[in-house]
Amino acid sequence: MKRWFAAVVLGLSLAGVAHAAIDTYEFAKEGDRERxxxxxxxxxxxxxxxxxxxDSNSPIAADLRKEVFRMLGxxxxxxxxxxxxVERYGDFVRYKPPLNAKTAVLWLGPSALLLGGFGVIMLVVRRRGRRTEMPDCLSIDETRRLDQLLDKHQR
Structure with missing residues (x-):
């Protein structure tokens, strides 16, 4: 009994989704359908x-589809x-907005962030490389002491 009840509830809940975003438009020409x-x-x-x-099921998307259909008609x-x-909703309504002063950040921002990230990585790698290098200039006393330690260690 519980299984039947669960199946009925699931079926009823999916029934509303099944017909949510089905728009049917009749076009005069097949070219209009593709446009x-x-x-x-x-x-x-x-x-x-x-x-x-x-692809959206939202009410505003349905309204925008109707508006596009009306204008095609x-x-x-x-x-x-x-x-x-664009006049009504701004450049944001387009997936590929044109490159201009208002949308430059959208187009150039990801590249700038990527280049900045590579720059930071290069800087960190270079600084770490410098830390592991032996200093080139040792004083005479330090050189003698190093030689003594190396000689003791080798014996």
């Missing part, structure tokens, strides 16, 4: 932030749709 797919893969979900709007080209979304 829709390309555009929705290129926009970031503002709620999820790590998913594109094509109005005959707008990709550039006009992208410009509208």
């Amino acid at each position: 829709f797919r390309e555009l929705t893969k290129g926009f970031r979900c503002l709620m999820c932030q790590n998913q594109d709007i094509a 109005e005959g707008k080209d990709n550039r006009q749709i992208i410009d509208f979304m």
Whole structure:
């Protein structure tokens, strides 16, 4: 009995997920369907932030998909749709924002951090190498004492 109850509860909980993000759009041309797919893969979900709007289940992603579909139906080209979304939500809505003064940190930041990390590693390695080296200049007394110690040790 407990197994049947668990199965029913699990089935009912999964029933809501099964139809959550299924959008059906009718396109006049097959090219529009491919453009829709390309555009929705290129926009970031503002709620999820790590998913594109094509794959996101959030309500705002569904609204953005409807907006892209509407603009495709109005005959707008990709550039006009992208410009509208950027104007409304900023460059953050794009997965690959253009390189400009506002987005330079997004493009150059990871490389700068990587180069900085390599620089720190090189500095640490060089400093450790210097610590293990024997000093080149010994005084005359230190040289005699070292020779005596080495002679005793070898006998």
